[in-house]
Amino acid sequence: MATTLVDIGPLSSLAYTRYTIYLSTGKRLVLFRLPKIEASTPQVLGSNESEDGWSYYAMEAECPHSGGPMTEAHVDIEDSAYVASCPWHAYDFNVETGESSYGIKACIFPVIIQDGRVSLQFPERGIKLAKVEPVSEKVKFKHGPRTETSKGPVFLGDEATMCDWCVHILNTSNPEHKILLTTHFFSLFATREESSNPMDLGAGTIDPPEEPAREESSTVAPGAMPKAGKGGTLKSRIAMMHALANIEQWAIDLAIDICVRFATFRTTPSAQQPSRELPRTFYYDWLKVANDEAKHFSLLRSRLEELGSHFGALPVHHGLWESASTTAHDLRSRISIIALVHEARGLDVNPMTIEKFRKAQDMESVDTLTIIHNDEITHVTTGHRWLTWICSQEGTDPVEIFRSNVKKYFWGAVKGPFNAEAREQAGLHKGFYENLDGKEYKTAEIIAGG
Structure with a gap:
């Protein structure tokens, strides 16, 4: 040859x-x-x-x-x-x-x-x-002169468990510190996984906060957010980027929270399988998602600054955490609503958002949003993988479990238009989401991303 x-x-x-x-x-x-x-x-x-x-x-x-x-x-x-x-x-x-x-x-x-x-x-x-x-996983950290006088983030010692780290990050209000701690934690956890001294999980030794800490900012209900417009003006594009940055910061906490909140989770035994705890790859996968979300937030925050604004300049909402609170009791419902509804919705709307920025000739933002879209396909895959794993252990159908959870814990219908190709790439065939209604309608729309 x-x-x-x-x-x-x-x-x-x-x-x-x-x-x-x-x-x-x-x-x-x-x-x-x-x-x-x-x-x-x-x-x-x-x-x-x-x-x-x-x-x-x-x-x-x-x-x-x-x-x-x-x-x-x-x-x-x-x-x-x-x-x-x-x-x-x-x-x-x-x-x-x-x-x-x-x-x-x-x-x-x-x-x-x-x-x-x-x-x-x-x-x-x-x-x-x-x-x-x-191929870089590099996060964009702030650079140049700093106006704030706050000290840097506090890094935990070698004896800290995975759950210690998770709670520490959830209780960190400074968004820059959250980025630094999350990326450091994932690197540390991944490195120790390949060593003879993997990090102790610390399951059940510490409880997560009811809600992650946030710095003072103007918050509104999700349905009361000002309209961002169609992306034709700089003001409109800044509003879109700011809304996405808010979602990505919450997404860091969501991926961190799932590790500590469900660290003691065990599957329900079936006729074929005994009860099992979550394998360590579960935690690796979700900490990788958290690392990605920290990268996304850093990219969006940097792009806002390049456009002449900054994160915190506009109102934000806590809608994603409302869904997290609703599903805090059960891992199956948490994965279903956060990963397979909210994040999957991001796959639907991201290409349209990217196209708006492309029409405005804002190619730097197009590049940032494209990185985020490609990563989010893998995040939906992570949710699909672990819901499927749980169902395989418990002898249940993941499609039925997902649809049941949406009907119990999601307000309104799971609406299109759907990016069927991206959803299929992530493992979600149409049987998961077509003709699916949740609880009685609320006025708020599905939050895309997370």
Whole structure:
């Protein structure tokens, strides 16, 4: 078979854990840079291993199951090999062989390190590198001179449990501190998960607050929010971005709260399965969502400042937390209403919002909103995955459980228009949400996002 050795660049230029590789044909690959897994003969380097302890793997950037972004894959070690799981439906792929436990296979591309450079082998002639882009989870922190005199955030010690961290973040009112603490906490939890000293969960040792702390701001009922307009003016776009930033700040707390509030949750035993506690991957997944929401809030807050405003300049509402309070007693209902109604509604309206900013030629905001939309598909997937897991343990139908919870705990109808494609990518087929009414109507609309 004819092949091409595509030069990616010097080894010293690769400092991120993953990169998107664009080829001259338009095809995209993902390059993983992962710590070397010690083998029986550690002194012998593989062709894809560097002397400083890193291993490099390349595979197609779209999941072969449904096109999910493998650049956002969750990477685990299983049977002494790295496995990348698609964020949409958790299809797992061995990054060295491309094989999956689901019986399908991803295309992988051998990586070769030689003379201080990184290359990958592609099974066609004449292929060239177009560009290499690092995949960044970087949060936009405030920079430049600060006018506030408050001290920085308080970081907990090594003995702090997951629940300690969650309550600490929920009780943090300063939004900048909330961003810093959330991203630090997720990084710490994820790092310790791969070590011999994972973080103690602390289930049942501390209670979450009834409502997260907030700095003083002007609040109104969700239905009383001023109309943002159609995005044709700067004032209108600022109002839209401010409303979205408010939702994303609440979304941080929602993802943190689900970890501590339901840390003692156990499934109801069925004829086939005994009662089970939540696996640790449940907490990893929701803390990853919280980390994403912190990133989203930071991006929106920064964009507001670039547009000449700031977060807190306009009224906000607490509508998402009202739904959280209504479902605080039961994990199934919390996932159903927050992740599979509110956040799924975000998938419906995000493309329309993005188009408004595109028509206004505000391409910086378009880029920010596109990042958020792509991440939110994975958040709905997380909700679908864990509701399905609970139902599989309890011998129930997730569609029936979801629809039952909407009828009990959601006001009004689950209305379209629906982004059926994005919902399907996240695991929600039409049987979940079509022709679905909740409790008697309220005047408030469905809050999109979260």
